[in-house]
Amino acid sequence: MEAKIIGPxxxxxxxxxxxxxxxxxxxxxxxxxxxxxxxxSVIPHEGPIHDLLVAEAKGRGLLHGKDIPDHLQHDQEHx
Numbered sequence: 001m002e003a004k005i006i007g008p009x010x011x012x013x014x015x016x017x018x019x020x021x022x023x024x025x026x027x028x029x030x031x032x033x034x035x036x037x038x039x040x041s042v043i044p045h046e047g048p049i050h051d052l053l054v055a056e057a058k059g060r061g062l063l064h065g066k067d068i069p070d071h072l073q074h075d076q077e078h079x
Contacts, residue, residue, distance in 0.1 A: 003027055005056050015040065018057055020049055028053050 001023050008016035011031070020028040028049035031040040039057075044050050 005053075008060075018053060018060075020053060030054065030057050032057065 003020055003022040005018060005020055007018040009019070011017050014033050015031055016033075018030045018032075019026050028042075028044055030042045030053040032038060033040065042050055042053060
């Protein structure tokens with residue numbers, strides 16, 4: 001069974017979620033605030049799934065051409 005990207009799915013009024021799923025299993029998730037283009041979290045925090053989700057979000061214009069915000073990058077470097 002192939003993995004696929006689904007979303008962005010609204011969560012509440014401002015948050016949206018983009019997920020990589022395989023069957024009924026969620027392999028990774030990126031949450032962001034679409035109105036301001038701010039990433040709230042990326043799970044997993046590193047590796048190929050992380051990179052795929054970030055690239056997909058950028059490709060869909062969800063990150064408005066920006067990298068992950070500094071505070072999340074800082075968190076990733078200190079895990």
